[in-house]
Amino acid sequence: MSIAGYLQASIGVLQDCIDHAPIQNVERAIVEIGRTFDAGKPLLVCGNGGSASDASHIAGELVGRFLKERRGLNCICLSADSAVLTAWANDYAYESVFARQVEAYGAVGGTLLGLSTSGNSKNVVEAFKAARSMNMTTIALTGQGGGELARHADILIDVPSRHTPLVQQAHACLYHYICERVEAGRPV
Secondary structure (H helix, E strand, O other): OOHHHHHHHHHHHHHHHHHHOOHHHHHHHHHHHHHHHHOOOOEEEEOOOHHHHHHHHHHHHHHOOOOOOOOOOOEEEOOOOHHHHHHHHHHOOHHHHHHHHHHHHOOOOOEEEEEEOOOOOHHHHHHHHHHHHOOOEEEEEEOOOOHHHHHOOOEEEEOOOOOHHHHHHHHHHHHHHHHHHHHHOOOO
């Protein structure tokens, strides 16, 4: 595929997001994340591989700043602490590495945002189960259909594609928009 073809495919997925996808669920996620921060509760974010990088990116934008100067927000990336990840995975199981952190850092009224292009990442699914058992809101950012996460998400934002790179590109657009809108509602 040529660069022009690849960029056209990217545009196509973004257009599909506008036409068919989860625009109202993006708005619901913004409201829920804002409510979480207003209540002084944590936003936990997790994912694997490229989605782990995206989770870290989201936390960086919200703890730091996105576009405006403001107070830091209580956002924790569960994919970022290599000591916790490797200790738990070595001693127990990688499948429960995020669920354990939800248990440690989560709170009733908090929110868990999980990223998985397939929606089937077992450790993200287990984190959603743990979050729900703690009465936390769960938001899934996935590819088309949401996979297993669709069953465990209060809010599903599924990009209408199954091609991982294009899904991740759309995720970046969507979470940047979410960060901008959440930040706009925060005091300076």
